[in-house]
Amino acid sequence: MRGxxxxxxxxxxxxxxxxxxxxxxxxxxxxxxxxxxxxYGTASTYRAVWENFFHYLREHWSxxxxxxxxxxMVGSYMDFKVLNHPSKQYLEKLSASLGALERxxxxxxxxxxxxxxxxxxxxxxxxxNESRNLDLVADNYHNRAxxxxxxxxxxxxxxxxxxxxxxxxxGGCRLEGVSLIKIDQLRGIQFxxxxxxxxxxxxxxxxxxxxxxxxxxxxxxxxxQEHISIHKHFKIDRQKYSTDIRxxxxxxxxxAEGSHSFRWNFAKRRMIEYSRAGYTYEQSLQAxxxxxxxxxxxxxxxxxxx
Numbered sequence: 001m002r003g004x005x006x007x008x009x010x011x012x013x014x015x016x017x018x019x020x021x022x023x024x025x026x027x028x029x030x031x032x033x034x035x036x037x038x039x040y041g042t043a044s045t046y047r048a049v050w051e052n053f054f055h056y057l058r059e060h061w062s063x064x065x066x067x068x069x070x071x072x073m074v075g076s077y078m079d080f081k082v083l084n085h086p087s088k089q090y091l092e093k094l095s096a097s098l099g100a101l102e103r104x105x106x107x108x109x110x111x112x113x114x115x116x117x118x119x120x121x122x123x124x125x126x127x128x129n130e131s132r133n134l135d136l137v138a139d140n141y142h143n144r145a146x147x148x149x150x151x152x153x154x155x156x157x158x159x160x161x162x163x164x165x166x167x168x169x170x171g172g173c174r175l176e177g178v179s180l181i182k183i184d185q186l187r188g189i190q191f192x193x194x195x196x197x198x199x200x201x202x203x204x205x206x207x208x209x210x211x212x213x214x215x216x217x218x219x220x221x222x223x224x225q226e227h228i229s230i231h232k233h234f235k236i237d238r239q240k241y242s243t244d245i246r247x248x249x250x251x252x253x254x255x256a257e258g259s260h261s262f263r264w265n266f267a268k269r270r271m272i273e274y275s276r277a278g279y280t281y282e283q284s285l286q287a288x289x290x291x292x293x294x295x296x297x298x299x300x301x302x303x304x305x306x
Contacts, residue, residue: 049097171214177204
């Protein structure tokens, strides 16, 4: 399925929109209009989100065919939007529109191939729920760095979750960068000129496929390497990991901020390291931004504010 983002959204909305379809028909699993929509206003809203999503896929994933969209792409897009602290209503609109896209792709592929392809974009709702629960939406800005991240990590119930959290805290990567790590991503010893020490590097892809090395301690690297040597890869369930963090925070009676807050701790620590190495404040902001796979220097200030 190829064409401009506008053509693609137009083709997909055709299989979803049924003018005049009754609500009783749209909620009846045995009716041909089940899970369809009847409103042109709703169709227009969905198309606007789809087109924005398709532009994102082309820029960050080099994907032009909606038929090959995966759960990881949907999750990455939602995470990307959350970073901009959207309103609750806007994030809910994104989730609903991506849910509609899942249905549209199933209808479209069934018409095209005689059998619907499998799509599961449920990660959109998980990220929406997590963002609402953790107050990541607009008008709820606050300093999300953990006061004692090491204590939280040590208290997590699952050993894989503890390792994932240590990687995030040490290297500053996003959840998507630590949810799956393969052996070819292990880069070995790498000198860190900022702290003048040898560290170890892991290549991660985040924020729509943007890849670079993160630096972690030798101890964490050895633990990760040992796990991969036995299990062929390191993999965690994102939802179970987030749940473990949230429940552990409740047990420790601390605010449940989620795994993304380990990046806040990383940013603060790395800024201090750059300052000690003689870098100016502006130089440090830009360097830490790049380390966290952002581009603009002022993004770092978002992680430093309170």
